[in-house]
Amino acid sequence: MMTHKWRPLGVLTLTLAATLALRGQAAAPANDTNAQTPSAQSVPDAEKPVRHITPAQAKELFASVDTILRFASDDSKLPVKSKVKRRLTTRNDVEKYLVEKMKDDKDAKRMERSEIVLKKFGLLDQSFHLEPFLVSLLKEQIAGYYDSKTKTVNLLDWIDPESQKPVLAHELTHALQDQRMNLEKWEDSDNDNLATNVAEDNHHISIDEQDTAREAVLEGQAMAVLVDYSLKPMGQSILTNPAVVKQKADEQGEDSDSPVLSRAPLLLQESLLFPYKEGLKFEVDLLADKGAEGAFAGVLDRPPASSYEIMNPHAYERKVKAPVLTMPDVHSLLDADYAPYDVGVMGQIDVRILSELFGGPQAAAALTPAWNGGIYYAVQKKDAPDKNSTASVGLLYLSQWKSPEAAAAFAKMYGDELDKQYDHVSRDTQNESDESEHIYKTSEGPMLLSTSGNSVFISESFDLTLARKLEFLMLGAQQSSTEGQSVAWSAVPRTGEGKSGMPSLTGPMMNFFAGCGVMRAALPAARF
Template identity: 55%
Template sequence: MILSVWVAAIAIGIGPCAAFAGQTSAPVEQQPPAAATAQAPMTKAEAKELFRSVDEILSFVSSDSKLPIEHSVKRKLISREQINGYLKKKFDEDQGAKRMERSEVILKKFGLLDRDFHLRPFLLSLLTEQIAGFYDNKTKTVNLLDWIKPDDQKPVLAHELTHALQDQKVGLTTWSDVSAKGVARNVQEDNEHLQTDEADTARDAVAEGQAMAVFVDYTLRPTGKTLADAPELGDRLKDMAADSNGSPVMARAPLLLQQSLLFPYTDGLSFEQAILVKSGAKAAFADVLENPPSSSFEIMNPKAYMAHAPVPVLRLPDIHPLLDAEYTPYDVGVMGELDVRMLTELFGGQQMATALAPEWAGGVYYAAQRKSAVTEAEKESTASIALLYYSRWKNADSARSFLRVYAAEIPRKYSGVVRRPKDEADGDEQVYSTSEGDVLLSIAGEGVFVSEGFELPLARKLRDQIVSTQPEGPLQIAGARSHELSLGLAHTLSSFGMIRAAGLQRYTFEGRPGMAR
């Protein structure tokens, strides 16, 4: 899905993990975080201590994860100015970041981002303020920040050095980036994208979840406990991550960014924790790296992954003959369980999201751009995009609940919304006129079809073809690659390093009521 593309893109660049502390909506170059720039650089003695600790912490990481040390890890001290320059350069050059920016208009079309939101400057500010350290799998170097004291960086080192050992085990550059490239131009490429759409995001969640597990164990060392001994700590960390009080920028971020940023850390930790508790360190680390999950569904449902349960994946028929005269292919992907959770929470509230997301049984979207959109301004507008979305649910009641939630959002997404009952073929259709063209919503059994921007006769033809193509039962995702709408964002974000989002990096277990000591 689009989010998976984003998160995946960020994860590829700096390395699987970085630490974020907060966000600011102003671009980095206009409003640097005052609190961060006020901190003095560490002394030479502190830098020497931090460099010395790398090998000691690497030994702990290897013992905790059972991932072997193949060779020592290079280390480098960098300044905030160097971080700023790196992030800007990465956004300009990284292919994942470019895919993320291309996906922005689709996220706005779905209503996951406001139409007037500007993604790039917000993310630059967020990352600059929040990053706490990162391992660069391209240069094989762990980057240490010269304005954070050694004792504060050591837990982050445990996290980042986990990525170093993962890199030595599987080669993170290629392991983390396995999604289909480019725009799908025909039915074969459409379905290749769908078959592999969420894998990058799932792999990011594995990488960050493993690093978070080691991070927790390192922090727990004074207590003699580990995450496997006290699995309730994982849930408490997730609760803390959801609390953005300590991060003003994160608190202002759209729900999409908040959840996609945290997903690899929080849901990834829960996934790894479930395997760790059930089967031990080798299964949770080396075995998962060798046989990673391929979808957000498996990350959110680790029992399904461990049971080798089939992952719901839908197919597209050849719709190009219906579209190619007036439209150019723009994007195709999976609307996965994480996407549904965010979409329903944004449109219907957290209670609705909690109830509906587990009932998801597959989803696919297709976006095309009108050939009449010629100028850059026209191409960047959601009005240039026509969108279809087909979702399957475990039962008809859940399908109808999702349809109600989605329909209620139409007047908030568009202006000039008028329902046209006379144009509705039966009680299972809803037809609207909007400022961006016709909207058709329809339901049949456990399936919900949405068309936004295609003219009504064409929308019905697309629906009938798509519904008739679906198999009766779920299909196992065939490839190792995947692109889920929102998770592209998660993949892109996680590539910039470990984040301090919602206070995860500052968290300590000592002195907290009810925590193991």
């Protein structure tokens, strides 16, 4: 059954990716012209009392929707095709809805499944519990949302109208996007099946980051309108000083009044912010090069399909093909003892997050532009006693780099951080066949890390004989692929048809966050 994007607005921006994507049945909208007085029985926030807006303020807020919608249309050149419904909702209703959706939401389930792989990579601590933390984070950040199923913008009864109006500029841009593209179809991924053969593996890989890139487009465009709305009283816009807007975009997340976000793992912080931060910078460049029609309607008609294109807007403009590696047929070696668990792209944004976590900002700054493609493949032992443990999962990761030096730097960084992923890590030099191999003993079995020219191959929790066979297959698949045979993101179908439900490594988290709307961390980009 088709579900729908729930786009909350808040005092924060990113997806953890691209907008926390909550899908489900929303409450029926209130009458457009009769704003309902907030209930006195609303449950107060756990830390501070809720102050509801007055009926007069609610009426003012409702009336502002049409004015702000016209601004968003003029700014984006996306036409208003129909009236946008609006309703007033309470914090208690939003929190109840959030908890219910966390239990049965399709994107939430994808993210829950990916949690074990993220922990295997070391991107989340083994002891971290994702779901309860996300509930706390969303409760802190939510400030409104647009529901693309009911075509309704939801206004919050505990935020004063003046504070909500800039957020309305953001959310009403989603309404205009919806009226042009039908976001229910544009973003929908109906195929949630696991890949079970090599053809399906490579199909998933070929379109793996499409949802993440589209979320960044939606949030970046909405942020651009929000920024222009904030700059208009000063007689300015993004195009009057694009460099300053990019600088402000990089300040997103620097909100001292977000205690839950401030203690979130780096993965969550970056996943939350990617669609807003990088999406806005993408839009700034497109606005400067293509104007409003090209930056809005033009991008919606030909959306980017990878984090690489979002992070390199001029490459997107030139239709530069992003590198996609080929997955060989490993099923004959693995399927007897393992069940397929996950396959996907380790994209440029994933590498940036991992490099910053493992090596710090300088390592991330050096390695991110040197990335030249990456794929991962995870399987689960059929006889594993605990299917929720990372010990039940075997992981393969192949990355390519623009130089042997970059490959060697990444391999060293990854190896140096193994003691943060596993207990009882020790080097096993006796089993290393040559200087290209680094082998480690860990609490979850052998770990093989090898470099070959511009490539780095990593095998975790497979015995060494099997790991070397898998390495031979994965490296050989890249060497045997001709340029004409290899798949590039820019050649991927740009419609909703044929989309995969298996997002990239951090994709489930980014897509989940992005669907919730603008949040507190996004707002520094609009403060001038």
